[in-house]
Amino acid sequence: xxxxxxxxxxxxxxxxxxxxxxxxxxxxxxxxxxxxxxxxxxxxxxxxxxxxxxxxxxxxxxxxxxxxxxxxxxxxxxxxxxxxxxxxxxxxxxxxxxxxxxxxxxxxxxxxxxxxxxxxxxxxxxxxxxxxxxxxxxxxxxxxxxxxxxxxxxxxxxxxxxxxxxxxxxxxxxxxxxxxxxxxxxxxxxxxxxxxxxxxxxxxxxxxxxxxxxxxxxxx
Numbered sequence: 001x002x003x004x005x006x007x008x009x010x011x012x013x014x015x016x017x018x019x020x021x022x023x024x025x026x027x028x029x030x031x032x033x034x035x036x037x038x039x040x041x042x043x044x045x046x047x048x049x050x051x052x053x054x055x056x057x058x059x060x061x062x063x064x065x066x067x068x069x070x071x072x073x074x075x076x077x078x079x080x081x082x083x084x085x086x087x088x089x090x091x092x093x094x095x096x097x098x099x100x101x102x103x104x105x106x107x108x109x110x111x112x113x114x115x116x117x118x119x120x121x122x123x124x125x126x127x128x129x130x131x132x133x134x135x136x137x138x139x140x141x142x143x144x145x146x147x148x149x150x151x152x153x154x155x156x157x158x159x160x161x162x163x164x165x166x167x168x169x170x171x172x173x174x175x176x177x178x179x180x181x182x183x184x185x186x187x188x189x190x191x192x193x194x195x196x197x198x199x200x201x202x203x204x205x206x207x208x209x210x211x212x213x214x215x216x217x218x219x220x
Contacts, residue, residue, distance in 0.1 A: 028066045028073075032056070038064060043116040044092050051112050057082040060089070067200060068093050074201045083202050084109045087170050090200070091144060094167065095119060100141040101165035105152065110144055119143050124161075126151040134160045149177070149185035156192045163193050174201040 032038050035048055035056055056064065059077040066073050067090030077083050091104040092114045102122075110121050122140055124133065124147030133151070137160045145152065145161060155161040169190075171177060177186060 028062055030065055031061045032065055033061050038068070040089070040093055041117065044089065044113065046116040047113040048089065050115065051085070053085070059083055060086045064090055070198050072199045074203070076203050076205070079204055084172065085113065087172075087200055087202060088113050091168055091170070092117060092119060095143050097143065102142055102145050102161055103165055104144045104168045105147060105166070105170060121146060123147065124151045124155055130154070134158065137161065149182045149189060153185055153189050153192070156189065166193060166197060168198045168200065169193060170200040170202065172202045173204065175203040175205045
């Protein structure tokens with residue numbers, strides 16, 4: 001790693017390997033450059049600082065607040081800019097920990113950032129035993145499910161994931177997921193979800209027909 005990159009990481013105060021810059025496209029004008037000013041839960045702030053963050057990256061300064069406020073969000077930023085943590089933080093802020101139902105679908109950084117909150121996260125991945133999956137979902141009652149499209153749809157279809165309580169759906173690497181043969185499965189998942197659900201699409205490049213016309217204008 002170059003000295004310049006080390007200096008930039010030190011200046012930014014993020015985990016090693018994270019580039020604080022990158023291409024940011026946002027129609028949200030509010031910029032909050034300090035985690036303490038985002039009105040986050042104290043237990044979540046502890047997780048953020050323990051993870052290695054000191055101040056938010058550009059994408060985090062722009063995208064966390066609209067996500068927390070419940071807006072549908074499409075964000076484009078290059079790899080290594082802190083995108084996954086952006087939406088992990090947003091989900092954890094909205095979680096009702098005492099409510100033992102799945103409330104969100106996203107990625108594994110949540111476990112580290114939510115360590116002080118008691119957030120339960122389950123990985124729902126194809127290629128594993130379906131019966132074991134069903135038993136774990138019943139036993140764990142996770143707040144958050146991370147998964148591959150096929151297995152997530154299967155669990156929704158079998159009613160081991162209840163769309164009734166899911167408040168937020170996050171599609172990470174949306175451009176790649178929609179262009180690599182997962183499009184139909186993703187649409188099928190959307191058909192199972194409430195139309196009032198908050199949708200966050202995360203992309204490094206964007207297009208794929210502008211992310212399939214923003215998921216067919218919210219799966220119309």
